[in-house]
Amino acid sequence: MSGVAATTSAATRALAFDGAGFAPVDAPAGDPLVADSWLVVDGGVVGWATHVERFAASVERQGGDAELAARAAAAVPDAVPRTGAWFPRLDWPQPHVHDGPVLHVRPAPTLHRRALVRTASHDPRTTADVKGPDLTALGLLREQARAEGADEAAIVVDGHVVDGATSAILWWRDGVLHAPPVARERVDSVTARQVATIASALGARVVDEDATPASLAGAEVWIVNALHGVRGVSAWADADGTHQAVAVPTRADAFQAALERLRRPWG
Numbered sequence: 346m347s348g349v350a351a352t353t354s355a356a357t358r359a360l361a362f363d364g365a366g367f368a369p370v371d372a373p374a375g376d377p378l379v380a381d382s383w384l385v386v387d388g389g390v391v392g393w394a395t396h397v398e399r400f401a402a403s404v405e406r407q408g409g410d411a412e413l414a415a416r417a418a419a420a421v422p423d424a425v426p427r428t429g430a431w432f433p434r435l436d437w438p439q440p441h442v443h444d445g446p447v448l449h450v451r452p453a454p455t456l457h458r459r460a461l462v463r464t465a466s467h468d469p470r471t472t473a474d475v476k477g478p479d480l481t482a483l484g485l486l487r488e489q490a491r492a493e494g495a496d497e498a499a500i501v502v503d504g505h506v507v508d509g510a511t512s513a514i515l516w517w518r519d520g521v522l523h524a525p526p527v528a529r530e531r532v533d534s535v536t537a538r539q540v541a542t543i544a545s546a547l548g549a550r551v552v553d554e555d556a557t558p559a560s561l562a563g564a565e566v567w568i569v570n571a572l573h574g575v576r577g578v579s580a581w582a583d584a585d586g587t588h589q590a591v592a593v594p595t596r597a598d599a600f601q602a603a604l605e606r607l608r609r610p611w612g
Contacts, residue, residue: 360424362417362446367424373443377436378407379414380477383535383571384453388427389608391571395535403475404437417446422612425450432572436477453572458598460568460576463495464558464583465510468502473530483510495582497568502529505555512568512576513537516561517596523564526553536569536604543603558589565592567600575601 360367381400383390390396397418405411414437425433430453438447466489469482487510490498498510506514507525513534516523522544524537541551556564558581566578577594 357449357451360448360450361443362413362420362448364413364416364445366420367448370443370447372449373436373438373447375439375442376480377438377447377477378409379403379437379475380434380480382432382434384456384574385425385431385433385611386453386608387429388422388610388612390611391574391604391607391609392535392539393609393611395538396571399533399535400435400437403477407437407475407477409437414446417448421448424448429453456573457496458573458576458601459579459594460496460573461494462497462499462509462514462566462568462578462581463490463493464581465490465498465500466584468500468507470500470530473508474532476532486510493582496576499558499581501558504557505529506558506561507531509568509570512570512573515540515567515569516556517565517567517592518563521550521552523552523554523556526555529555534569536571536574539604539607540567540569540575540600543600558583562590563592565594565596567594567597574604 359370359372361370379400381396383396397415400418401411401414404414418435421435425431432451432453434449436447465486469486470479472478486498497512499506499514500508507529508514508531515537544551568576568578575597577597578591581589581591
């Protein structure tokens with residue numbers, strides 16, 4: 346877990362925002378219109394302001410109150426324990442389910458530095474560039490990948506790698522960091538943005554590139570998200586079981602360490 350201990354002594358709790366703070370509530374059913382999540386370690390978060398910005402902007406795009414969303418996010422630190430490892434999720438629920446933001450305070454699971462990836466059999470997303478509406482479908486996609494021995498499912502559209510079920514996908518080739526083009530609809534990953542900033546600060550070029558799974562043979566491939574940070578892909582299997590010969594992820598641990606140095610106290 347790279348020094349992060351899972352917090353297993355507490356169960357998940359759902360809390361509703363009442364305009365000033367959070368109070369216990371029964372967890373709403375169904376997928377929310379918007380969701381955002383992040384890893385908290387002893388009261389420290391990476392990229393908190395960017396998560397808040399993305400959440401409020403997504404709420405506004407989905408027809409909600411961005412100002413209320415931002416106020417709810419500002420109250421989150423007081424609702425999450427300041428010690429231990431946590432993976433909270435802030436939701437903007439469907440209006441017929443609940444009339445305000447809901448926070449799920451969840452213990453963080455075990456973290457990993459490497460991952461096996463499998464090309465997904467299909468793309469289940471209905472709202473590809475907003476996190477929330479497709480949480481259940483994407484969770485099922487990841488579970489299908491796990492049933493085949495992988496950790497993450499890679500979504501491919503028109504033959505090109507677009508996103509992971511729960512992670513952004515990045516790759517290195519010839520010293521250049523690549524990401525799927527912005528025209529390929531996907532969630533704007535806070536962690537991918539931070540990784541790209543680190544790469545640029547180190548003098549590496551960061552470019553968009555359309556890539557098929559087969560074209561990633563020989564590349565160092567990463568999957569990145571707010572929970573695990575940077576995970577180097579140690580193997581990639583297509584839906585038919587064919588394996589792509591991805592490179593050993595030699596840069597991943599150094600970038601994860603750089604990402605961790607961005608962790609700051611919140612609230």
